[in-house]
Amino acid sequence: MKIQNPHDKFFKESMGNTEVAKDFLANYLPVAVMEVIDLASLQLEKDSFINSSLEENFSDLLFSAEIDGKEGYLYFLFEHKSYIDGGIAFQLLKYMTEIWDLKRNKEHVKELPVVIPLVIYHGRTEWNKSTNLGSMLNGYDQLPIEAQKLVPNFEYLIYDISSYKDEDIKGIAQTRIVLTLLRDIHSGESTKLRQSILRAVYYLEELDNKESGIGYFETIMRYVLSAGRALTKRDITMIVREVENNFPEGSELAMTLADQWREEGIQKGIEKGKQIGKEEALAEVAANQLTERFGKLPLDIKEAIMEADSIALGLLLSNIFRYESVEDVWKYIR
Numbered sequence: 001m002k003i004q005n006p007h008d009k010f011f012k013e014s015m016g017n018t019e020v021a022k023d024f025l026a027n028y029l030p031v032a033v034m035e036v037i038d039l040a041s042l043q044l045e046k047d048s049f050i051n052s053s054l055e056e057n058f059s060d061l062l063f064s065a066e067i068d069g070k071e072g073y074l075y076f077l078f079e080h081k082s083y084i085d086g087g088i089a090f091q092l093l094k095y096m097t098e099i100w101d102l103k104r105n106k107e108h109v110k111e112l113p114v115v116i117p118l119v120i121y122h123g124r125t126e127w128n129k130s131t132n133l134g135s136m137l138n139g140y141d142q143l144p145i146e147a148q149k150l151v152p153n154f155e156y157l158i159y160d161i162s163s164y165k166d167e168d169i170k171g172i173a174q175t176r177i178v179l180t181l182l183r184d185i186h187s188g189e190s191t192k193l194r195q196s197i198l199r200a201v202y203y204l205e206e207l208d209n210k211e212s213g214i215g216y217f218e219t220i221m222r223y224v225l226s227a228g229r230a231l232t233k234r235d236i237t238m239i240v241r242e243v244e245n246n247f248p249e250g251s252e253l254a255m256t257l258a259d260q261w262r263e264e265g266i267q268k269g270i271e272k273g274k275q276i277g278k279e280e281a282l283a284e285v286a287a288n289q290l291t292e293r294f295g296k297l298p299l300d301i302k303e304a305i306m307e308a309d310s311i312a313l314g315l316l317l318s319n320i321f322r323y324e325s326v327e328d329v330w331k332y333i334r
Contacts, residue, residue: 006226007080007185008059011120013219014178015076016061018044024178025074027170028159033116037074038066045073047102049095057081060095072114073099079121089133092117092156117156122182127160162186173203174216181223190230197224197239201247217250221257280306282313289317294326301329308333 015021022039029037045062059078066072077092079085096115103109121127134140134153143151161183169179177200184196200220207213224231236258244251283306290297290305297305308316316332323329 005056005059005080006223007078007182008055010178010181010219010223010227011059011078011080012061014174015078015120016044017174018042018063020172020174020178021061021063021076023171023175027175030157033157036068037072037116038069041066042074047099049098054091057085058091062099067114067116070113072116074116074118075099077117077119079119079123081123083123084121084125084127084129086129087136088119088129089131089136089154089156092119093133093152093154117154118159119156120159120161120182122161122186124162124186126163127158131155131158173206176200177203177216177220181220185224185227188230190232190235193224193228193230194235194239197228198242198246201243201250204247204250213247214249214253217247218253218257221250221254225257279308279310279313282310282317283308286313286316286320289320290323290326290329293320293323297326301326304333305329 015024021044022042025037025042026034026039042063042065045064047062048060049062050058050060057080059080061076061078063074063076064071065074075092075095077088077095079088085091096117099115100112103112119131129135132153132155134148134151137151137153140148140151140153161179164179164183166180169176169183171179180196180200180203184193187193187196197220201217204213204217207216225236240251240254240258243254287297287302287305290301305313305316312333316329319332
């Protein structure tokens with residue numbers, strides 16, 4: 001149940017399924033773009049271009065496909081922050097050039113392949129950024145056409161799932177499940193998220209292969225139990241009950257995962273309690289040491305010490321004999 005980044009895992013397990021990716025592209029690519037892509041040739045590539053400093057905010061998938069009869073690529077960038085990043089076009093440019101570098105340096109191609117960039121976003125606010133690189137360049141729009149030709153620019157396709165209505169979500173069961181859960185996972189309303197999960201369970205009933213349905217149900221449950229922060233114990237109980245009634249094949253798995261979720265919640269509570277107890281003890285030691293050195297402490301300093309975290313308190317205690325006055329405490333607890 002301990003997943004470092006549940007959004008990344010769910011996105012890659014779901015959209016990394018070639019059939020789901022094909023279905024998504026067939027339903028959501030602009031018609032003119034769809035006409036030049038041979039979906040039958042779509043293949044998932046192993047490469048990723050997200051560095052470790054950004055992997056908490058972004059995920060990516062690279063697919064190869066014939067584009068207008070030639071080798072080409074579709075690059076999915078998934079933004080799983082809850083807010084909008086205005087630098088997406090610049091990030092995409094870097095990743096596209098990395099793809100081209102690989103083609104030139106490893107495969108020694110003479111002509112670079114077309115790379116079509118797609119961005120999937122599921123934040124809490126509606127996407128309101130321009131979808132071209134030129135918008136990031138100061139004064140680009142005011143340049144004459146002849147000057148604009150000398151400056152790199154491109155557009156990317158944006159899929160703002162957070163704004164999708166139920167009727168906007170199309171495709172096979174797995175595609176609708178992915179988009180529905182990504183749309184609602186950030187919801188602060190437990191009722192809305194619970195309904196979204198139950199809708200996903202109903203979609204699973206459409207699958208002919210019940211074994212694959214159970215496998216995907218586990219993916220769904222692990223995701224929502226890891227990332228669905230609005231869910232309560234009551235919500236989980238209701239979800240398990242609905243699964244028992246509507247998707248009995250997954251009922252045992254649902255109960256097992258729910259039990260793990262409750263146990264992990266209890267353990268987190270215990271660890272949090274231990275941490276709070278540790279900080280209270282450190283704060284008391286620090287206050288006593290300072291009182292012995294400087295006499296009665298000012299109220300604001302005493303309150304700040306009691307509210308400080310363990311790192312700040314550790315620094316405060318390790319430097320306590322260097323203080324010339326009690327005011328030196330502010331160096332560590334402000």
